[in-house]
Amino acid sequence: MDIQTIRVTCTSCPSQGRCLPVGLSSQEFDGIDDLIATRRRVKRHGTLYRNGDSLSNLYAIRTGVFKTCIASEEGRDQVTGFQMAGEMLGFDGIVNDRHTCYAVALEDSEVCALPFDGITELSRGVKALQHHVHKMMSREIVRQHGVMLMLGGMRAEERLATFLLNLVNRLHARGFSHSEMILRMSREEIGSYLGLKLETVSRTFSRFMAESIMEVKQRHIHILDTDALRQMVSQSEGVRAGEFRRT
Amino acid sequence: MDIQTIRVTCTSCPSQGRCLPVGLSSQEFDGIDDLIATRRRVKRHGTLYRNGDSLSNLYAIRTGVFKTCIASEEGRDQVTGFQMAGEMLGFDGIVNDRHTCYAVALEDSEVCALPFDGITELSRGVKALQHHVHKMMSREIVRQHGVMLMLGGMRAEERLATFLLNLVNRLHARGFSHSEMILRMSREEIGSYLGLKLETVSRTFSRFMAESIMEVKQRHIHILDTDALRQMVSQSEGVRAGEFRRT
DNA sequence: CGGGACGTTGACGGTCGTCAAAATTAGTGG
DNA sequence: CCACTAATTTTGACGACCGTCAACGTCCCG
Numbered sequence: 001m002d003i004q005t006i007r008v009t010c011t012s013c014p015s016q017g018r019c020l021p022v023g024l025s026s027q028e029f030d031g032i033d034d035l036i037a038t039r040r041r042v043k044r045h046g047t048l049y050r051n052g053d054s055l056s057n058l059y060a061i062r063t064g065v066f067k068t069c070i071a072s073e074e075g076r077d078q079v080t081g082f083q084m085a086g087e088m089l090g091f092d093g094i095v096n097d098r099h100t101c102y103a104v105a106l107e108d109s110e111v112c113a114l115p116f117d118g119i120t121e122l123s124r125g126v127k128a129l130q131h132h133v134h135k136m137m138s139r140e141i142v143r144q145h146g147v148m149l150m151l152g153g154m155r156a157e158e159r160l161a162t163f164l165l166n167l168v169n170r171l172h173a174r175g176f177s178h179s180e181m182i183l184r185m186s187r188e189e190i191g192s193y194l195g196l197k198l199e200t201v202s203r204t205f206s207r208f209m210a211e212s213i214m215e216v217k218q219r220h221i222h223i224l225d226t227d228a229l230r231q232m233v234s235q236s237e238g239v240r241a242g243e244f245r246r247t
Numbered sequence: 248m249d250i251q252t253i254r255v256t257c258t259s260c261p262s263q264g265r266c267l268p269v270g271l272s273s274q275e276f277d278g279i280d281d282l283i284a285t286r287r288r289v290k291r292h293g294t295l296y297r298n299g300d301s302l303s304n305l306y307a308i309r310t311g312v313f314k315t316c317i318a319s320e321e322g323r324d325q326v327t328g329f330q331m332a333g334e335m336l337g338f339d340g341i342v343n344d345r346h347t348c349y350a351v352a353l354e355d356s357e358v359c360a361l362p363f364d365g366i367t368e369l370s371r372g373v374k375a376l377q378h379h380v381h382k383m384m385s386r387e388i389v390r391q392h393g394v395m396l397m398l399g400g401m402r403a404e405e406r407l408a409t410f411l412l413n414l415v416n417r418l419h420a421r422g423f424s425h426s427e428m429i430l431r432m433s434r435e436e437i438g439s440y441l442g443l444k445l446e447t448v449s450r451t452f453s454r455f456m457a458e459s460i461m462e463v464k465q466r467h468i469h470i471l472d473t474d475a476l477r478q479m480v481s482q483s484e485g486v487r488a489g490e491f492r493r494t
Numbered sequence: 495c496g497g498g499a500c501g502t503t504g505a506c507g508g509t510c511g512t513c514a515a516a517a518t519t520a521g522t523g524g
Numbered sequence: 525c526c527a528c529t530a531a532t533t534t535t536g537a538c539g540a541c542c543g544t545c546a547a548c549g550t551c552c553c554g
Contacts (some may be wrong), residue, residue: 009483029453070392075479078393078399094385100392131367136340137384144391145317145327145347151398152325152442186388187501195399197543202502203525216275218501218551238315383533403510434533444511465519465533 010037019060020114020132028126035118035196040111042066043123048089048103048111055093064109067099068092069192081143081194082106082167082185085174088118089193091137106184111121112207151195159194160204161232164214168223179226183219257284260359265333266307267379275373275404282365287358289313295336295350295358302340304360310331311356312431315339315348316439326440329353329388329432330416332421338384343360353431360460398442407451408479410463415470426473430466 010021012034021032032137039062042048046058051071066083080101083089093099094116123130150159172178183190187198187205205216213229215222221228257268258277268279280380286309289295295306298318313330315398327348330336340346341363370377397406419425434445434452452463460476462469470476 011478026322045405051311070396072396076396076400078396079288080395091385092389094381095389100389120374120381124374124377127367127371130371134380134384137381141344141384144340144395145390148327148391148394148398149317149319151395152439153323167283181503192399199503199544200542203542204514206502222329223396254495433531445533447510448534449532452508453534 002138013062014058015086019088019112020129022132024126024132028128029080031122031126032129035114035122036161037115038113040113042105042236044107044109044111044113046105048105049093050100050102051099053093053099055090055097055099056117058088058090058116058119059103060114062090062110062113065106066103066109067185067189067193068103068194070101079185079189081147082193084170087093088136091140095224106148106189147193150195154198155205156194156200157207158232159196159228160201160208161193163190164221164223165226165229165233167189168221179223181221183221256360259381260309260330261335262309266335266359267366267376269379271373271379272373275375277367281300281371282361284362285360287360289352289356289358291354291356293352296340296346297349297350298346300340300346301338302363303343305335305337305363305366306350307359307361309357309359311358312353313350313356314353314432314440315350317348319331324439326432326436330392331417335383338387353436375479384418394440401452403441403443403447404454405479406443407437407448408476409453410437410441411468411470412473412480415468420429423465426470428468431466476487 013019021029024032040048042064048066061083063085066089067079068081068083068089069079070078071077078149083103089103089111090099092101107218117203119129119133125131146162150162154162165184168178168181171181187201190196191198191201196204208214209216211228212224213223215224257276260266268276271279287306289296289311295313308330310332315327315336316324317327318324332349337346337352337359340349343388366376366380370380397409401409414430415425417427418428425475432440434448437443438448440447443451452487455461458475460470460472463470
């Protein structure tokens with residue numbers, strides 16, 4: 001048994017206010033605490049929900065990191081995102097009352113399970129909550145636009161640079177270093193997310209290291225030249241004729 | 248002046264019930280009509296909203312076809328989707344109160360502009376509407392998962408097959424043929440959506456025609472062998488060793 | 495210390511992007 | 525209605541990027 005559930009209140013959450021209660025007055029905040037939110041521990045490689053599971057909860061991550069994947073019928077899976085503290089999971093399940101994704105913890109993690117019915121009901125009374133739910137779903141849509149941009153037109157270098165910058169930024173916003181991090185996902189998982197094979201991911205890391213843009217020791221990343229990475233992402237313009245461009 | 252606005256009610260909509268009022272009781276339906284929904288005509292190549300525009304409305308398509316695009320900073324645009332009658336546009340704008348996309352009509356079209364504030368307010372009273380809004384946003388998220396799957400791991404043939412099947416299905420659901428259609432978008436727009444260059448799209452069409460899977464005359468498509476297309480999409484498994492696989 | 499998961503590196507080839515030019519269609523004005 | 529130009533589409537030749545296959549290194553945990 002690797003999952004525990006206990007009654008919990010937002011008031012004591014380590015990801016303070018990143019998820020649902022953003023921007024609520026203290027009175028409204030008390031309302032949130034009335035949501036019967038249960039805390040669940042999910043061990044590394046444990047599954048939070050599978051596709052096909054009926055949608056009962058949305059999940060807010062308290063600590064840890066998750067990946068979400070789609071399992072296509074033909075057996076090829078694909079990572080659709082990596083989520084960390086304060087981010088929410090489960091919106092994919094609302095259309096058909098069942099999840100079309102599965103979510104797996106990449107390290108021992110803790111989530112807050114929020115009954116979807118409770119959220120909708122509460123948000124009928126609390127404007128700020130209602131708006132925030134809309135915002136979170138909209139944010140997910142816009143995030144995915146970025147992924148589509150990446151998958152649609154970028155080369156391996158640009159994809160990996162985009163990915164690493166995004167990751168380190170999100171970690172920095174959570175109080176970690178803006179230049180160092182430990183990846184919680186394998187090369188294969190990165191590749192799946194970026195639409196690349198794991199060998200290509202590995203090679204691209206090596207190239208970055210050779211160009212002393214970063215130090216890479218397995219999953220430990222130390223970014224030495226953030227600007228170089230940023231340029232990679234937006235360099236796409238102004239390429240010399242004859243060069244290979246995916247755009 | 249290519250845009251007209253007039254007061255309109257759902258009751259007389261040609262895309263009956265595909266957008267907001269799905270599953271509402273007649274009483275609730277009357278509530279929807281209270282939304283100050285204005286009809287807007289948008290001519291071919293006309294813009295419904297641009298990125299940067301503040302979010303005031305969501306849009307339900309009454310007639311016609313639209314494309315939505317992201318404009319990346321570096322000038323490379325990308326089509327994120329094609330929308331037709333009964334489908335809704337604008338969810339991307341909710342996070343930051345401004346659109347991060349632009350929407351362009353591919354033929355003379357007509358939309359219903361629904362003030363976002365009105366929708367949220369009304370949905371606080373009407374459960375079914377509230378749930379439906381959530382569903383539509385969730386559906387958009389799931390749709391994009393499909394696009395990511397396509398962009399992440401499919402070959403040109405599979406992408407185009409997926410695209411055409413999806414399109415013809417949606418048209419069929421609207422009462423059109425299940426085997427014939429006229430594309431409203433150029434090869435370049437298709438390519439942008441599929442993460443391919445227009446030449447590759449054109450070549451792939453030619454190949455489909457050579458294999459008599461379909462007849463292609465410019466933008467007129469006649470599908471002769473739907474099963475062949477379906478197999479392309481799910482064929483990915485069981486490929487002989489030595490073949491190129493993007494998965 | 496040994497086995498398995500994970501990561502790195504090399505060689506080779508396929509797909510699709512690039513460049514170029516021709517063909518077909520669409521749109522415009524006389 | 526027809527000439528003329530612009531836009532879109534098709535087709536070909538060539539090569540870059542990245543996928544495939546394979547072998548080797550490294551790390552972790554029992």
